[in-house]
Amino acid sequence: MESKFDSKEWSSGVWTHFTDVRRRSPLVQCITNLVSMDLVANTLLSAGASPAMVHSVAEVPDFTPHVHALCVNVGTLTPDWLPSMKAAAELASQLGKPWVLDPAAVSCSGFRLKACLELVELKPSVIKGNGSEIIALSSASQGHTKGADSSHESTEAIEAAKSLALSSGAVVAVSGAVDIVTDGKRVIGVHNGTKMMQKITATGCSLSGLVAAFLAVDPLHPLEATVSAMSIFGIAGELGEEMANGPASLRMHLIDSLYGLDETTVLSRVKITRLG
Amino acid sequence: MESKFDSKEWSSGVWTHFTDVRRRSPLVQCITNLVSMDLVANTLLSAGASPAMVHSVAEVPDFTPHVHALCVNVGTLTPDWLPSMKAAAELASQLGKPWVLDPAAVSCSGFRLKACLELVELKPSVIKGNGSEIIALSSASQGHTKGADSSHESTEAIEAAKSLALSSGAVVAVSGAVDIVTDGKRVIGVHNGTKMMQKITATGCSLSGLVAAFLAVDPLHPLEATVSAMSIFGIAGELGEEMANGPASLRMHLIDSLYGLDETTVLSRVKITRLG
Amino acid sequence: MESKFDSKEWSSGVWTHFTDVRRRSPLVQCITNLVSMDLVANTLLSAGASPAMVHSVAEVPDFTPHVHALCVNVGTLTPDWLPSMKAAAELASQLGKPWVLDPAAVSCSGFRLKACLELVELKPSVIKGNGSEIIALSSASQGHTKGADSSHESTEAIEAAKSLALSSGAVVAVSGAVDIVTDGKRVIGVHNGTKMMQKITATGCSLSGLVAAFLAVDPLHPLEATVSAMSIFGIAGELGEEMANGPASLRMHLIDSLYGLDETTVLSRVKITRLG
Numbered sequence: 001m002e003s004k005f006d007s008k009e010w011s012s013g014v015w016t017h018f019t020d021v022r023r024r025s026p027l028v029q030c031i032t033n034l035v036s037m038d039l040v041a042n043t044l045l046s047a048g049a050s051p052a053m054v055h056s057v058a059e060v061p062d063f064t065p066h067v068h069a070l071c072v073n074v075g076t077l078t079p080d081w082l083p084s085m086k087a088a089a090e091l092a093s094q095l096g097k098p099w100v101l102d103p104a105a106v107s108c109s110g111f112r113l114k115a116c117l118e119l120v121e122l123k124p125s126v127i128k129g130n131g132s133e134i135i136a137l138s139s140a141s142q143g144h145t146k147g148a149d150s151s152h153e154s155t156e157a158i159e160a161a162k163s164l165a166l167s168s169g170a171v172v173a174v175s176g177a178v179d180i181v182t183d184g185k186r187v188i189g190v191h192n193g194t195k196m197m198q199k200i201t202a203t204g205c206s207l208s209g210l211v212a213a214f215l216a217v218d219p220l221h222p223l224e225a226t227v228s229a230m231s232i233f234g235i236a237g238e239l240g241e242e243m244a245n246g247p248a249s250l251r252m253h254l255i256d257s258l259y260g261l262d263e264t265t266v267l268s269r270v271k272i273t274r275l276g
Numbered sequence: 277m278e279s280k281f282d283s284k285e286w287s288s289g290v291w292t293h294f295t296d297v298r299r300r301s302p303l304v305q306c307i308t309n310l311v312s313m314d315l316v317a318n319t320l321l322s323a324g325a326s327p328a329m330v331h332s333v334a335e336v337p338d339f340t341p342h343v344h345a346l347c348v349n350v351g352t353l354t355p356d357w358l359p360s361m362k363a364a365a366e367l368a369s370q371l372g373k374p375w376v377l378d379p380a381a382v383s384c385s386g387f388r389l390k391a392c393l394e395l396v397e398l399k400p401s402v403i404k405g406n407g408s409e410i411i412a413l414s415s416a417s418q419g420h421t422k423g424a425d426s427s428h429e430s431t432e433a434i435e436a437a438k439s440l441a442l443s444s445g446a447v448v449a450v451s452g453a454v455d456i457v458t459d460g461k462r463v464i465g466v467h468n469g470t471k472m473m474q475k476i477t478a479t480g481c482s483l484s485g486l487v488a489a490f491l492a493v494d495p496l497h498p499l500e501a502t503v504s505a506m507s508i509f510g511i512a513g514e515l516g517e518e519m520a521n522g523p524a525s526l527r528m529h530l531i532d533s534l535y536g537l538d539e540t541t542v543l544s545r546v547k548i549t550r551l552g
Numbered sequence: 553m554e555s556k557f558d559s560k561e562w563s564s565g566v567w568t569h570f571t572d573v574r575r576r577s578p579l580v581q582c583i584t585n586l587v588s589m590d591l592v593a594n595t596l597l598s599a600g601a602s603p604a605m606v607h608s609v610a611e612v613p614d615f616t617p618h619v620h621a622l623c624v625n626v627g628t629l630t631p632d633w634l635p636s637m638k639a640a641a642e643l644a645s646q647l648g649k650p651w652v653l654d655p656a657a658v659s660c661s662g663f664r665l666k667a668c669l670e671l672v673e674l675k676p677s678v679i680k681g682n683g684s685e686i687i688a689l690s691s692a693s694q695g696h697t698k699g700a701d702s703s704h705e706s707t708e709a710i711e712a713a714k715s716l717a718l719s720s721g722a723v724v725a726v727s728g729a730v731d732i733v734t735d736g737k738r739v740i741g742v743h744n745g746t747k748m749m750q751k752i753t754a755t756g757c758s759l760s761g762l763v764a765a766f767l768a769v770d771p772l773h774p775l776e777a778t779v780s781a782m783s784i785f786g787i788a789g790e791l792g793e794e795m796a797n798g799p800a801s802l803r804m805h806l807i808d809s810l811y812g813l814d815e816t817t818v819l820s821r822v823k824i825t826r827l828g
Contacts, residue, residue: 042799051753053628055630058663059629063661077332108330109334201321255800256798260798309605311593356632
């Protein structure tokens with residue numbers, strides 16, 4: 001029954017997903033923004049996945065068929081990058097490979113909003129953004145949010161997320177103090193993570209890459225895989241913050257913690273609830 | 277009277293500027309080079325500002341009107357990036373928004389020198405470079421300096437800086453062992469910072485971004501805002517170096533220190549003098 | 553006699569090369585991939601070299617004649633970057649400047665393989681890749697290896713490396729548990745480094761940049777210079793790992809260690825053998 005929520009089962013699922021990523025080391029193609037490439041790649045490597053920052057449209061037909069998942073992030077979008085994003089997304093969808101859309105700063109321009117709407121048409125498995133991004137994409141109306149940072153709490157975006165999930169067919173994830181994940185029917189809250197992670201650039205992009213890696217090992221359960229990835233990344237952040245003196249040492253300890261995470265720590269820290 | 281220099285007043289001004297950046301969290305658009313994006317964004321986040329690495333010419337008309345300041349850095353300039361730099365700079369100037377030009381490695385090619393001269397025409401609020409860059413830009417003659425590093429002390433560039441300030445209308449800042457800031461009349465020296473910061477790539481670019489954030493909260497006093505940003509960044513570097521074992525740990529501790537800086541530390545460490 | 557291998561002499565050569573890099577601070581132009589720019593630049597700075605990430609074809613004619621070595625890395629190749637790589641490589645060869653080709657993920661597409669074969673024609677001094685890359689480039693047949701990671705041990709690539717060295721005229725270096733360096737006749741093994749370095753993105757690219765810096769100070773002995781660079785980078789990694797808790801702290805300690813390396817440590821740790 002859908003309304004029953006077994007918290008122990010979810011915790012165990014998080015660990016199983018993570019173990020699968022480490023064991024199978026999925027190849028994840030990332031067409032991401034220029035700011036985040038380094039941290040996205042290091043996040044995936046630390047989690048045991050195999051990142052490939054291949055973004056040329058000239059390489060998509062040869063390369064994308066070999067990947068296990070794809071992540072597309074529009075954070076520094078220019079018109080010359082869009083064709084490769086579309087080509088890779090279309091190919092991934094055709095071949096039944098899971099892919100993640102991160103509509104970073106979607107409402108910063110009409111060009112970017114239009115591009116994201118076109119990418120949504122190509123059937124992402126998961127759309128992951130902050131509250132403002134999900135609200136903007138869901139309403140498809142061009143607001144002017146503040147750069148890449150969110151001016152909405154994730155919980156304010158629940159209805160928008162559900163509506164976007166239903167219209168797009170994607171699982172929608174909203175990062176925030178509480179991360180929200182919904183398939184339009186179920187709404188799950190992930191309560192891991194720390195506030196200081198927002199003071200490090202590209203943590204959101206890195207999480208999107210990690211979601212793709214988790215989807216790669218469980219493509220038929222995008223909601224569960226997304227919840228697991230968000231919980232694992234949040235736990236690594238919590239452990240990192242215990243050792244950190246500021247955002248730069250948090251960044252280092254976050255990646256180290258992700259690399260070293262063990263079962264006992266994960267099971268004791270996973271905090272997932274059913275919100276709807 | 278201009279010749280009177282109240283060191284206590286300047287120290288207090290540095291802290292006020294920094295507090296304003298933290299409180300108002302200005303949105304700073306950075307069209308910077310590919311090497312520095314990560315560190316520039318993290319510097320701005322740690323200082324409390326909100327960075328936006330939006331560089332597509334397709335997004336400038338929609339986005340630039342909403343930013344509080346702009347930073348343009350030509351460190352990895354290619355012909356296809358120049359139009360967006362010019363468009364953003366022109367729009368910023370028209371709308372009365374402060375903007376910083378960092379003529380990184382200006383003399384490495386005729387193409388880059390020409391591009392920088394064109395950008396100077398678009399009325400930057402501040403031009404910030406090392407000694408060699410400011411001398412080259414000021415003389416507008418193409419020398420061949422050594423890559424991105426300076427072969428001139430900042431103090432050798434004082435006359436060139438004054439002359440460039442007078443001809444361009446911009447405040448000119450020269451980074452070095454002593455940072456120089458001039459509006460063509462006053463010449464201020466900032467004695468904070470450490471030598472090892474030059475062994476970290478993109479610290480200069482990050483400082484330019486930080487100057488833009490400080491300009492955003494005090495656009496009518498570009499000289500004072502620039503001095504404040506240079507002093508704060510230098511102090512963060514000094515604190516960082518006390519904990520560092522080399523350039524990479526310095527980089528981490530610098531950002532952490534910037535995030536954690538308090539009033540007592542700032543007031544006791546600010547070192548600003550009147551040089552002319 | 554070529555078959556005689558004096559281990560003490562090689563150790564001393566490693567230190568001499570490194571001292572020369574620190575003393576002469578060669579200017580190294582890097583046309584590298586978007587993921588690695590930050591770490592490549594910081595590696596070169598920590599080693600005492602002067603990096604210049606100048607990649608525009610518009611700047612090659614003015615800039616490349618002034619550099620001491622060039623590094624070309626195709627890790628995020630797109631058709632618009634290829635002309636500048638070729639122009640810089642061609643100019644370097646014409647002017648007798650050493651240059652390194654890093655055929656990163658060469659077999660991920662037909663486009664990339666073709667580009668690498670064209671670059672090989674422009675007479676690199678050194679070709680440096682992992683086992684899979686060297687095998688793929690050597691056979692010039694398009695396989696489908698797994699992203700940027702190697703699915704071959706370096707030792708499996710010895711014959712391919714020798715064959716590529718002989719056909720291209722370049723020294724060929726294969727990174728792995730044991731690094732292999734060959735000029736087609738001699739085969740040298742470098743046994744420094746640690747496994748966890750593979751969990752940090754861009755360490756391979758950074759090593760390629762470092763090889764270029766070492767070539768710059770000893771262009772007539774590309775095999776020896778390459779061996780020295782690989783040994784130094786490996787030793788910095790070993791020292792780093794002793795202090796590290798995971799890949800991100802290893803990355804920091806690696807760079808710090810490279811910056812601080814002294815003669816006693818280097819001489820006691822160099823591990824080079826003659827393999828053929």
